[in-house]
Amino acid sequence: MDLIQQCQLWNENDEYQKIIEAIEALPTDEQTPELMSELARAYCNLAEVDDRELYEKAVALLQPHAEYFKDDYRWHFRMGYAHYYLQQIEEALAYFKKVLELHPGDEYAQEFIDDCQELLGETSAEVDEYRGAFVGFVLLAENAWNKEQLIQDLKSEWEIEACEEEAHPEALVFSVDKMIVAVSLMSAPIPEHEAEENAANNYLWPQAVETTKMHQAHLLVAVLGKKASLIERGKLFVKVIAACCRQPSVLGVYTSGTVFQPQFYLDSAALMKENELPIFNWIWFGLYQGEQGVCCYTYGMRVFGKDEMEVLDVEAEPLDVRDFLVDIATYVLSNDATLQDGETIGFSADQRLPISRSEGVSLPGMTLKIGYEELSEEDGEYPEELIDCADFHLQSLQEKQLPIEELNAYNHLAIYLRWHIEHDHLSEDFSQQYEDMLTLFKTDPWRMDLREFLREELYGLLLLPYFDEESQDFARYYYGDSTPSFPADIDDYARQYFGEEQYHSEEFEGEAYLFIPYGEEYYQKMAQIIDQRWEQWQQAKS
Known part of the structure; x- marks a missing residue:
């Protein structure tokens, strides 16, 4: 086995330091172009995202052999990779395009x-809002x-450290947890009155179009x-967009098919501080009057790899229809759920709302059409899988201002989930999704x-x-209003405990179960009861 083959084996085993030590120990006259290319790859693989020195070493090793490797797609990939993490995006793009020319179909190069292209703000058939491209514009x-x-x-x-590798007066580029953020000042309005036309979609902001017409420049924001x-x-x-909204001359945010009012964007983003998803920042819920009734659509689901959704021609209050789609x-984004053509979804055990997939009415491309039905007072607000x-339980705790931690609202859910984990x-x-957590x-x-x-x-x-x-x-049998039921068993345990x-x-205001101390004793007592219910259920089935 020669050294090149040995380097390939070390690389497969992530033993990059061995490659570096072996090649650098060779006399200069034995350091061939092929070995220099392997050494450069080892430096790139060893480097962290923000480890500029190692990427610069890789470029320095590769550059002298440009003519020798002019038709080698691997050399071009390694140059592109190093330039990419040096945040020299234009240079990286040129090298990766050469990779595809020499090695058509290379999926990594295409990524x-x-x-x-997203980072540079280019448009092409390969780059649009359908490829997880988080790109937006802050109007100035x-x-x-x-x-x-x-x-x-x-x-x-947001406790984000925006550490620049290279300062530039018209751009801010930095890394956060293996993501790259780029904010660039574009010294002109968005071309062809595109922003003004989309601002007309914002029924929540009557001045959206007139305000948008005033913008003279914009910040291009991208996260990759x-x-x-x-x-x-x-x-x-x-x-990042919310931070940009605090700029002195900000007028609006153009993203998700409309122009948002800056304060609306800031208020919606603040929900993340309460551990909620920023749905209203991600998705625009369009509303309009169709020929036969109210219509509502989403704009922004495709960025997350999901179909856009529509509710068409229903007789209902517009905001009720919007909240329904919200x-x-x-639910879809919180649970990474995929709704399929021909399935149903519901907000109660008895509700079955049809789902169909066909060419969009409100916007281009295929969309999911969701059947609409007004909820009765006793209906809940969650899908049928709930x-x-x-x-x-949190609502009861908050409305009654009970003197306990809000985390107590999760006590019995955690007990039920733990029992199933242990069994x-x-x-x-x-x-598979939570493999690391489950192993821990x-x-x-009690470590977590x-x-x-x-x-x-x-x-x-x-x-x-x-x-x-x-x-x-078992959950359909045991977790509900029937007898026996897990909620009733929790309540009975609270009666025995107190x-x-x-x-x-009056101290408990009818919510005694929320006051039970969460700990091993509580779990073991309830685990014995769940064991009994499981055995009873198994016997009833046989």
């Missing part, structure tokens, strides 16, 4: 090309910006990074608070798809 009344203020606002409002989830990229995008969009939601009753999809939790259940996981990762929801098929049937007199006292 980098897409990112580079003057051709000027306060870059230092933006850096300060990112830090003070395939290694981060779409949700994380989307959150970072909203935070609930569905929130088992329980912490919001129900390996989870669905394959859920187990099984090793030491499962209630926080429910709040921050599952948005306070217990859904049937989290569990395997047998456990879904005693009848205290259980019925």
Whole structure:
């Protein structure tokens, strides 16, 4: 095995330091162009996203051999890769395009090309809002910006450190958790009156069109990074745009098919500080009067890899229809759900709203048409897969101003989920998605608070798809208003724990179960009861 082959083996095993030590130990006359290319790759692979020195070393090693490797797509890829992480995007784009010329169909090169083009604000058949492209425009009344203020606002409002590798008066480029953020001052209005035309869609802001006409320049904001989830990229995008909204001459935010009022954008973004998704920053919920009734559509779901949705020609209050679509969009994004043609969705056990997929009416491309039905007072606000939601219990806690932590609203949901984790009753999809958490939790259940996981990762929801098929049937049997039921067993335990007199006292205001201390004793008592209910259910089936 020669050294080149050995380097390839080390590279496959992520042993980059061995490659560096072996090649650098060779005499200069034995350091061939091929070995220099391998050394450069090792430096690139060893580097962190912001490790500028190692990427510069890679370029220095590769550059002298440009003529030798002019037809080698690997050399061009390595040059493009190093320039990309040096944030020299134009140079990187040229190298990655050469890779595709020499090696057609290279998927990795195409991904980098897409990112580079998004970052440079280019438009092409490969780059639009359908490829996870978080790109938006902050409209300015003057051709000027306060870059230092933006850096300060990112830090003070969102604890984001905008550390530049190379300072530029008209751009701010920095990295956050393997994502790249670029904010660039564009010294002209958005061409062809595009922003003004889309501002007309904002029925919440009567002055949107007239205000938008006043813009003389704009900030182009882009967030890139395939290694981060779409949700994380989307959150970072909203935070950066919100910070830009604090610029002195800001007029509006052009994104998601409309122009938002700056204060509306700021208020909606603030929901992230309460652990809520910024749905109204991501998605525009368009409303208009059709020939036969109210119509509503989403604009922005495709950025997250989801179909846009429409409700067409219904007799209802416009804002009721909008809120209906908001609930569905929130459910889809919160749970990474995919709605399919021919399926149904519902907000109660008895509701079955049809879903169809066809050419869009309100906007181009294929969209999901959701059947609309006004909710009765007893109907809930969540899809039919719902088992329980912490919001129900959190609302009681807040309305009655109970003197306990809000995390207590998640107590019994955490107990139910833990029992199923310990009995390996989870669905394959859920187990794969949260594999790291489950491994950690099984090793030491009290090393992490499962209630926080429910709040921050599952948005306070217990859904049937989290569990395997047998456990879904068990939940339908045990988690509801029938007898026996898990909520009733929780309530009975509270009565036993506090005693009848205290259980019925004014102190608890009918919510004694929220006051039970969360801990191992509570879990073990309830786990024994769930064991019994499971056995009873199994016997009843046989």
